[in-house]
Amino acid sequence: MSATISVRDVRKSYGSLAAVDGVSFEVQPGEFFGILGPNGAGKTTTLEMLEGLREADSGSLSVLGLPPWPRNPALLPRIGVQLQSSSFFERLTAREQIGTFASLYGVSARRADEMLGIVGLDEHANVRTEKLSGGQAQRLSIACALVHDPELVFMDEPTGALDPQARRNLWDLLRQINADGRTVVLTTHHMDEAEILCDRVAIMDHGKVLELGPPAALVRGIDSPVRISIESGQLSAVEAAAVAGGPVAADGRGEVTDDGVVLTFATREPAPVLASLAERHALAGLRVQGATLEDVFLKLTGREYRS
Amino acid sequence: MNLTALRSLSRAMLRGFVRDRTAMVFTILIPVLFLLLFGSLYKNTDAARVSVIEVGRVALLDYAEAQAPGQIGRVMTITHSGDLATALADVRAGTYDAAVQQEGRTLVVHYSIADQTTAAFVQTVFASLVQQADSASSPHAYALTTAQVENKSLKPIQYIAPGLLGWAIASGGAFGAAITLVNWRETRLLRRLRLAPVGTGSVVLARVGLSLVVALVQLAVFLGIATLPYFGLRLSSYWWMAIPVVACGTLAFMSIGLLVGSFARTQQAATAVANLIILPMAFLGGAFIPLNYAPAWINDVSYAMPLRYLVIGMQNVMARGDGPAAALPAIGVLLGIAGVLTAISVRVFRWDAV
Numbered sequence: 001m002s003a004t005i006s007v008r009d010v011r012k013s014y015g016s017l018a019a020v021d022g023v024s025f026e027v028q029p030g031e032f033f034g035i036l037g038p039n040g041a042g043k044t045t046t047l048e049m050l051e052g053l054r055e056a057d058s059g060s061l062s063v064l065g066l067p068p069w070p071r072n073p074a075l076l077p078r079i080g081v082q083l084q085s086s087s088f089f090e091r092l093t094a095r096e097q098i099g100t101f102a103s104l105y106g107v108s109a110r111r112a113d114e115m116l117g118i119v120g121l122d123e124h125a126n127v128r129t130e131k132l133s134g135g136q137a138q139r140l141s142i143a144c145a146l147v148h149d150p151e152l153v154f155m156d157e158p159t160g161a162l163d164p165q166a167r168r169n170l171w172d173l174l175r176q177i178n179a180d181g182r183t184v185v186l187t188t189h190h191m192d193e194a195e196i197l198c199d200r201v202a203i204m205d206h207g208k209v210l211e212l213g214p215p216a217a218l219v220r221g222i223d224s225p226v227r228i229s230i231e232s233g234q235l236s237a238v239e240a241a242a243v244a245g246g247p248v249a250a251d252g253r254g255e256v257t258d259d260g261v262v263l264t265f266a267t268r269e270p271a272p273v274l275a276s277l278a279e280r281h282a283l284a285g286l287r288v289q290g291a292t293l294e295d296v297f298l299k300l301t302g303r304e305y306r307s
Numbered sequence: 308m309n310l311t312a313l314r315s316l317s318r319a320m321l322r323g324f325v326r327d328r329t330a331m332v333f334t335i336l337i338p339v340l341f342l343l344l345f346g347s348l349y350k351n352t353d354a355a356r357v358s359v360i361e362v363g364r365v366a367l368l369d370y371a372e373a374q375a376p377g378q379i380g381r382v383m384t385i386t387h388s389g390d391l392a393t394a395l396a397d398v399r400a401g402t403y404d405a406a407v408q409q410e411g412r413t414l415v416v417h418y419s420i421a422d423q424t425t426a427a428f429v430q431t432v433f434a435s436l437v438q439q440a441d442s443a444s445s446p447h448a449y450a451l452t453t454a455q456v457e458n459k460s461l462k463p464i465q466y467i468a469p470g471l472l473g474w475a476i477a478s479g480g481a482f483g484a485a486i487t488l489v490n491w492r493e494t495r496l497l498r499r500l501r502l503a504p505v506g507t508g509s510v511v512l513a514r515v516g517l518s519l520v521v522a523l524v525q526l527a528v529f530l531g532i533a534t535l536p537y538f539g540l541r542l543s544s545y546w547w548m549a550i551p552v553v554a555c556g557t558l559a560f561m562s563i564g565l566l567v568g569s570f571a572r573t574q575q576a577a578t579a580v581a582n583l584i585i586l587p588m589a590f591l592g593g594a595f596i597p598l599n600y601a602p603a604w605i606n607d608v609s610y611a612m613p614l615r616y617l618v619i620g621m622q623n624v625m626a627r628g629d630g631p632a633a634a635l636p637a638i639g640v641l642l643g644i645a646g647v648l649t650a651i652s653v654r655v656f657r658w659d660a661v
Contacts, residue, residue, distance in 0.1 A: 051502060053658075076504040087499040089319045090490070091326040096319065103315035104503040 002065065004029045004152055004183045005050060010059030012045055019045040021207035022059070027185060032178045034198035035187045036293065042207040043187040044156060050185070051081055051154055064152060077105055080150035082142050082158060088129045094140050095125040098147055105148035112147055119143040119173060135166030142173065153177060155186040159193060171197060191293040195219075203297060210300045215293055222299045224291035228273055229264040231285035240265075243276045312505045316513035324517060333482070334521055338475035339528060342468065346538045349463035357429050359383045360394040362408040367449060371436050374443070382432055401599060405429045413450045464540045465626035466597040468533040469549075473618035474594035475529070476522045476553060477560045478585050483518050484564030485577040493574065497658055515561060522557040526550070530625075543628035549621045552634050555641035556617035560585075562648035563613070569655045593618040616640040 005027035012020040020042045027033045035043040048054045049061055052068035052075065061068055066075050088097050095116060102112035116125055119139040129137060138158060145153060158174065159167040174197055178184045188194055194201045195215045203211045203218070211218055235243065237258075244256045244265055257264045262285070267273050270288060277283055324330055361368060372379050379385070386403065388394045394406035398417055404425050405418040414437060418429045430453055437451045491497040500510055526549065533540035564581060571577035589595045591605055592614030598606050609615040620637025623629040 053498065053501065071501070073504050076502060079502075081499070081502045083495045083499055087495045089496065090323045092319055092322060096322065100315050100319040101503065104312050104500075104505045106309075106311060 003027060003062075004031070004064060005033075005185065006060075006062045007046070007050070008060045010046070010049060010056045010061060012042075012049060012054065012057050018207050020049070020056075023202075023204070023207070023209050024059075025202050025209060025212055027183060029183055030178075030181055032174075032184045032197055032199045033186070034194040034201040035185065035204060036189070036191065036194045036201045037204035038189055041204040043204050046204070047154055047156055047185070047187055051079070052076075077148055078151050080145035080148065080153040082145040082153070082155045086137070087141065088137075088144075091128060091130070093126050093128050094121055094132065094136075097129055097140060098144050101144040102147045107148050115143045115147045116140075118146075133166075134162050135169060138162060138166070138170060139173065142170075142177075146177065150182065152183045152185070155184065157187055157189070159188070159190065167193070191297065195293050201293070203293070203300060205297075205301055211296065218296045219291045219293065222291060222296050223268075224295045224299070225266040225268050226270045226291075227264055227266050227287075227289045228270055228277070229262045229285070229287045229289070230277065230282055232258055232261055232263050234282035234284060235263065235280065239280065239282075243273060243280070309505060309509055313509045313513055316505070316509060317516050320513055320517045321520070324521065330483075334475065334479040335525065335528060338471055338478075338525065339532060341474075342471050342529060342532055345467045345471065346464055346533065349467060357383045357404040357425060357432065358386065358402075359429075360386050360388045360397060360403050360406040362388050362391050362394050362406055365407055365409040365414070367409060367414055367436060367440055368407075370440055374439070407433065413452055416451065416453045418453065462539065464533055464538045466599065466622060468529055468538075468540050469621040469625055470594040470597060470618050472525060472529045472553075473556065473592075473614055473621060474585075474589045475525050476556050476617065477588065477594075477614050479521050479525065480518050480557045480560030481564035481567065481581050481585055482578070483521070484514070484561040485568040485571065485581045486564075486574055487514060488565060488568030489571050489574050489577040492568075492657070492659065495659075501658060515558070518557050518561055519554055522553050523550070526553050540626070542625060545629070545631045545633075546625045548624035548631045548634040552617065552620040552624070552637055552641070555638045555645070556613075556620075558645040559613050559617070559641040559648075562645045562652065565652040566648050566655075569652045569657065588612045588614045613641065613644050 003026040005025075007026070008024050010020055010023050011018065023042070023046055035046060037043050045054065049056050050063055050068055052063075052071050055069045063075060064078055066072055068075060089100060092100065095113065098112045098116055099109050102109060102115075113125070116122060119142060121136060121139055121143065124132060124136055129140065132140060142155070142158065145155070155174070159170050162170065171193070174184065174186070178197075186194075186197065198215060200212065200214050201218070202209045213221075240256050240258070240263060244267075255266060257266075265273050274288070277286070368379065368385065388406075391406070391408060394403070395417055397403045398406050398419050401419065405416055407414065407416050409415070414433060416429060416433045418426050433453075434451055437449045440449050488497075491500075501507075530540070530542065530546075532538065534542060563584060567580045567584070568577055571580055591608050592612030593601070593609055594614055596605060598609055598615070598619070601609070616637040620634045620641070623633040623637070624631065627633070
């Protein structure tokens with residue numbers, strides 16, 4: 001089967017700034033693909049070129065087997081694009097809003113109402129979009145992007161300004177969209193989001209793809225230590241050093257750190273450390289944390305991820 | 308062109324407009340309040356004191372002044388003129404209420420019936436002057452002849468209504484186009500529509516359609532109020548030619564708004580710039596200050612104001628009673644403005660804020 005999206009050595013500059021600087025990747029049918037990176041990494045520009053909103057300076061792009069630029073009316077009904085939550089007609093209710101978008105694609109009002117139900121907005125159908133909460137507006141925005149049943153969905157920072165609860169609710173919806181067989185391409189600057197949702201991620205910075213692969217493989221690939229933390233005050237410094245003992249690696253990040261609130265061990269062999277803590281009945285506030293995509297980013301760029 | 312898309316876009320925009328209280332207030336309510344205010348204020352303009360041109364020497368006026376010093380001045384201001392033709396032209400234009408001349412013992416009063424109250428007042432004043440002179444000297448010493456000059460001058464409502472309507476249509480068109488464009492760009496709705504399989508033509512047509520509907524509603528409301536007996540606007544037979552003038556005026560002012568919206572980055576900037584264009588134009592283009600009464604320099608400047616053509620075009624066919632062809636030059640100029648400004652806007656148009 002041919003790739004849903006194929007990007008080869010694409011470049012785009014704004015004046016002297018190379019926003020996208022030689023990017024290549026492919027997205028397979030049914031895949032949940034994430035483009036990850038800090039603000040200004042070039043992920044939105046990449047997405048805009050895929051959507052057909054901007055022309056690449058060089059390189060080739062193909063979306064569902066077609067070139068997205070210039071604006072291709074044959075391609076538009078097959079892709080769904082979710083922009084910011086505020087991209088609505090003014091002073092329309094949720095139902096009128098999605099009904100208008102539906103008719104632009106020649107989709108019936110009944111299907112539009114169904115879509116409203118799928119994103120859980122039945123009860124808010126007659127509320128004006130200005131009065132919806134951030135999460136509700138985002139759901140409506142996604143519903144408008146999906147109303148014509150596209151094969152490929154683009155989402156630009158879908159959980160951007162949402163509170164943690166609303167983000168989690170939205171994640172369920174996004175997973176469902178992908179489970180229905182749609183290919184989803186999402187940009188995000190939240191590492192945790194990419195880790196949870198995406199089959200594969202491309203980590204971008206300064207217009208380049210630094211790493212590409214399934215999140216778990218990327219995390220495993222950097223071989224970073226597991227962090228085990230407990231509440232401070234349960235162990236003396238001597239005891240802590242004894243627990244850290246042999247297994248704690250000297251990887252330059254400090255074996256044992258105590259900030260007065262949390263005592264943290266960094267180790268590549270968590271089992272002996274955990275056993276040792278259990279023997280000493282020092283497990284209050286225990287947390288075991290493996291490496292995350294943030295560690296991957298740190299490793300790749302040598303700097304902390306600014307989120 | 309996709310008719311379903313056009314229809315649903317039009318419906319969405321119309322709903323958005325009708326639910327926007329601010330827009331309703333500014334496009335309909337405020338112009339109507341202005342019409343009520345100006346219409347009432349100028350309804351009986353100068354009725355208590357008339358302006359009269361004394362052509363040659365009118366002995367009766369001197370006599371009346373001698374009899375009761377200062378009395379004449381209370382009811383009329385007198386200007387002297389040696390030339391009857393000029394004086395009659397002034398009366399015709401509405402600059403003066405009447406011209407009076409004395410031929411032997413006959414007093415001839417030329418007046419305009421543009422404002423019937425004033426006309427009646429002029430006749431009454433001179434009739435009583437003659438009566439006084441008669442009773443003081445021998446009976447029937449004087450004879451009074453009144454002559455109505457050909458009526459070309461307008462009652463206040465006949466220039467107030469087209470003027471204010473022109474301003475209302477200009478504001479509605481320019482602000483509507485500018486704010487919609489900037490707002491849609493800011494919220495990225497413009498971009499969202501570009502990603503839907505719907506042509507730019509449908510989007511533009513739906514928005515133009517909305518402005519045309521709003522302008523025709525403004526026209527209907529204005530005519531409805533101005534033709535009330537209280538205001539007394541009499542529509543002349545070809546008033547319906549005002550409809551194409553209004554439509555072309557809407558296009559011209561939407562193109563001004565489009566240009567403003569193409570440059571402005573925020574809604575506030577768009578509003579400020581549109582105000583900067585429309586408000587001075589309302590004063591210099593014959594909307595707030597009728598060009599008949601404006602100083603010569605305003606009249607000269609007004610030729611550069613698109614609003615002038617909208618106002619004059621409407622006035623000619625609605626109030627002056629000119630034939631349908633009288634609106635054509637205005638329609639031509641307005642369409643020309645719309646064409647040129649739209650062409651410029653297309654060149655500087657931006658889909659995105661950045």
